[in-house]
Amino acid sequence: MSWDLSRLEGGAYFIGLGNFVTLVNDARFWNTARVSLIFVVGAVTLEYVLGLGVAMLLNQQIRFRRFFRVAFLLPMMLTPAAVAYAGRMLFNEGMGPINDIIRHLGGPQIPWFSNPTLALPSLMLLDAWEWTPFMMIVLLAGLQSLPLEVFEAARVDGASDWQVFRHITFPMLVPVSITVVLIRALEAFKLFDIVTVMTGGGPGTATEPVTLYAYLVGMKNGNLGYASAIAYALLVMVVIFSMIFLNSLRRRAAAGE
Amino acid sequence: MQMSMRQSQRLKLGLTYVLLALWAIFCLFPIYWLIITSVKLPIAVFQGPRYLPWIDFQPSLHAWQDVLFGRFQDEVARRWTNSAIMATSSAALAVVIGSMAGYALTRFQYFVPGLKWRNNDLAFWIISQRMLPPVVIILPYIIMFRFLRLIDTHAGMILAYTVFNLPFVVWIMRDFFAGLPIDLEESALIDGASRFQAFTRIVLPLSTPGLIATYLFCLMFAWNDYLFALMLTFSRASTMPMYVAGMGSQSYGPQWWYLSALSLLTIAPMILIALLVERYITRGLVVGAIK
Secondary structure, eight states, X not given: OOOOOHHHHSSOOOOTTXXXXXXXXXXXXXXXXXXXXHHHHHHHHHHHHHHHHHHHHHSSSOSSHHHHHHHHHHHHHSOHXXXXXXXXXXXXXXXXXXXXXXXXXXXXXXXXXXXXXXXXXXXXXXXXXXXXHHHHHHHHHHHHTSOHHHHHHHHHTTOOHHHHIIIIIHHXXXXXXXXXXXXXXXXXXXXXXXXXXXXXXXXXXXXXXXXXXXXXXXXXXXXXXXXXXXXXXXXXXXXXXXXXXXXHHHHHHHHHO | OOOOHHHHHHHHHHHHHHXXXXXXXXXXXXXXXXXXXXXXXXXXXXXXXXXXXXXXBOOOOHHHIIIIISTTHHHHHHHHHHHHXXXXXXXXXXXXXXXXXXXXXXXXXXXXXXXXBOHHHHHHHHHXXXXXXXXXXXXXXXXXXXXXXXXXXHHHHHXXXXXXXXXXXXXXXXXXXXXXXXXXXXXXXXXXXXHHHIIIIIIHHHTHHHHHHHHHHHHHHHHHOOHXXXXXXXXXXXXXXXXXXXXXXXXXXXXXXXXXXXXXXXXXXXXXXXXXXXXXXXXXXXXXXXX
């Protein structure tokens, strides 16, 4: 690891907006911005859909409840660096069990992390393993706080399961969904440990998020000034993303009423 | 053919259990894989996937031998102790400081003149610290830590983790204190107790479950951290996750059996914490705080 921070003491001089000019023309930065954005949208959508599904399964009278809850919570408690290594073993194309199981089921061999196009979706899958539990517990709490009478009334009126979900459960879950999706999205922009250990940004720069680029520029190249500019750009991205997300939802809510 | 109501109910219940079981396998399989890889000989790892010990491979404790009593013993003990010291003490500090702030935000009225801020604005400002990507705040940390000579020290890391966890503690404990009945404190105050006595003798004992759950969460965040340790330590104060990460990036390729054993040592305390906090989480304590 390089700890050359000499530029900090020796050659620091004021360059105005120089770092931001570099940033705008930096193709590698724009690629990392694209990777981060695709990752956030893809991973959070996947986690929301899975989390809602599992929460609905758990929100019933079932046996072994405690076992299921602990098992389902476990992934989000585990150290990401260790999770990423477990991921590297599982997805390994030669000795990993995932491709092996797919082969036994008669499926094709998938180049999970060696193919530049597939690497980012594979990373989302790993992230979904670790963070779907978070979606699940929040949505489960949301489901449990819904008033029971409404569901009973719908049943009496002969609504089907799908109708109940589409017209009652889901609309009532929208507020908590917005919060939990936003929290997860803010967290997903911070993606660092899993990707650093899992792919190091590769193949090429196919999975390099902004955070990793800022780290590489700041620590490996010792250019803290430019790294700070990248970090600021990330902050701006996060703020703009949150504003667009909240505004579009508000507009949709207004249109729905 | 029409199914009777009862049959379709039973079918639905059966399907629920099948899906729950599948999801449980999905969640637990990676941990199972770590366990069986840690008892494989190198040859069993490279022969391709082997799933069941004693059936399709012969288990061996060679990796555990090396990690716990052999050539990795000293390093592992040092990193594990580092992680444990820094996580437990930073979590304790964060809970002590943060719960006082959380208490104050529910029992006193603050007003920041220039900004016209009240308690809710202050609380939001505190939680907004958590929204920044850590990469954004880590760069100034490096500069400050170098100036204060805190790089690669236990004190520095404890400080960094405490600051990192504080917003979470303040936010959760504020929620928790707001739900406590205020009458008990008021009668204590009338009986001549000081504010601080009311806090330590009445409020804190009542909030023990909340404090424990919050403490365990802080412990988890600090223990699992990778970025802060990567940026602010390099040897003396280095942690378990850093050791795992370093072990995998060796030039002769990752030695999966050692990596699995080390990963298991790293996640073992977290599995324990998951068992402990499960009921707090599902009781809605922590979830309530982020809604």
